[in-house]
Amino acid sequence: MIDAYYWPTPNGWKISIALEEMELPYRVVPVNISRGAQFEPEFLAISPNNRMPAIVDHDPPGGGDPVSVFETGAILIYLAEKSGRFLPTDLRGRMEVLEWLMWQMGGLGPMLGQAGHFRFYAPEQIPYAQERYNNEMLRLYGVLDRRLEGREFIAGDYSIADMACWPWIITYKRQQVNLDDFPNVKRWYKALQQRPALRRGYEVGKEFGKPTGDWDEEARKNLMAQANPGKQ
Numbered sequence: 001m002i003d004a005y006y007w008p009t010p011n012g013w014k015i016s017i018a019l020e021e022m023e024l025p026y027r028v029v030p031v032n033i034s035r036g037a038q039f040e041p042e043f044l045a046i047s048p049n050n051r052m053p054a055i056v057d058h059d060p061p062g063g064g065d066p067v068s069v070f071e072t073g074a075i076l077i078y079l080a081e082k083s084g085r086f087l088p089t090d091l092r093g094r095m096e097v098l099e100w101l102m103w104q105m106g107g108l109g110p111m112l113g114q115a116g117h118f119r120f121y122a123p124e125q126i127p128y129a130q131e132r133y134n135n136e137m138l139r140l141y142g143v144l145d146r147r148l149e150g151r152e153f154i155a156g157d158y159s160i161a162d163m164a165c166w167p168w169i170i171t172y173k174r175q176q177v178n179l180d181d182f183p184n185v186k187r188w189y190k191a192l193q194q195r196p197a198l199r200r201g202y203e204v205g206k207e208f209g210k211p212t213g214d215w216d217e218e219a220r221k222n223l224m225a226q227a228n229p230g231k232q
């Protein structure tokens with residue numbers, strides 16, 4: 001059994017989608033990031049960066065003590081290797097998937113996150129920051145659109161690279177991105193949307209609510225904190 005420390009956000013959805021696609025048994029451990037659960041000592045023991053998601057695998061390959069993993073890229077690789085699915089074993093295919101997984105980790109996720117932050121969450125409007133991150137967001141959409149030209153999936157067959165990127169494209173309407181400007185992304189996004197396992201993963205934790213951008217004072221304190229606010 002895998003404990004999935006989770007909250008319904010694009011990064012959380014990556015892992016719930018992967019668990020559903022890989023048909024691995026798991027249970028959800030809610031981490032309410034707006035109420036500071038990411039700073040609890042029990043969570044920091046498995047995710048020292050105080051970010052969800054994280055997992056604890058109580059039945060790791062080869063047996064032995066439970067294995068904890070934090071950072072979504074590492075989690076996706078771990079789950080793919082455990083299940084033997086969605087990550088090629090041949091050198092070239094594996095590297096292709098890992099390249100695009102790292103592209104999402106280092107580019108698509110952080111830059112779309114910053115674009116959304118300065119547009120919706122920042123306490124004051126900073127036009128330079130909004131333009132900077134909006135332009136980078138659109139550049140990355142363009143990179144993905146070119147990559148998907150003539151391809152059904154990002155890297156060969158459906159893989160953890162697709163699972164990592166898809167949840168960030170969910171935000172396109174709120175980010176005011178016109179998907180018609182990126183027809184290959186639009187085709188890929190709509191096609192993956194029809195996958196039953198992906199849909200199940202996206203719905204995990206819907207009872208907790210989905211990100212709305214409506215932060216009360218406690219949520220702002222916890223989501224903007226650089227360290228445990230209770231220990232500052």
